[in-house]
Amino acid sequence: QVQLQESGPGLVKPSETLSLTCTVSGGSISSYYWSWIRQPPGKGLEWIGYIYYSGSTNYNPSLKSRVTISVDTSKNQFSLKLSSVTAADTAVYYCARADMTTVTTPPYYFDYWGQGTLVTVSS
């Protein structure tokens, strides 16, 4: 059974960079897409982006200028960096495995999720 666990600081100062890591256990990070999704308190889900195990990425256009997702296959981990954060970036951040219908369709659904980690942006 694949399990994902987010880790990183729970408090980040405005204008600084938010950094989180997701550790995948129970399966290899290879041959799949891996995503970050966030949920502001009391609000809905927002897709941040994904990375393929080979390193190719795709980001939400609304966050693209501030987001970097990277992967470390040797550690079975992938990471999120979000720069120049403001209070609007306060949210529960989830890592998830993204899957697709066929090799020619995009990875649009998420079958395994981490428990989520709350990141608060405040001075």
Add this chain to the structure above:
Amino acid sequence: QSVLTQPPSVSAAPGQKVTISCSGSSSNIGNNYVSWYQQLPGTAPKLLIYDNNKRPSGIPDRFSGSKSGTSATLGITGLQTGDEADYYCGTWDSSLSAGYVVFGGGTKLTVL
């Protein structure tokens, strides 16, 4: 202001059936598969439906999905109090060259 539109809330009595709608456009639902998620209070979302109407292993057949044109629907029969949760639809949006994942704003289900 989510790309996909869901009703904020729905309610029904135990044992009854409820449907939750998800409306989009030709750049998303109209030309891509739809997924549905259940989020119980204080927990991570859980995949209920993918590819419009397929259920992952372990999801009971009380949950069903359908799609017509630019809208999708999640159906839940034999409602139980444990079904009280927020439900989200999701899909791919092809309006930009790279495409991206979009979600609905979520629907809170109350089992009266």
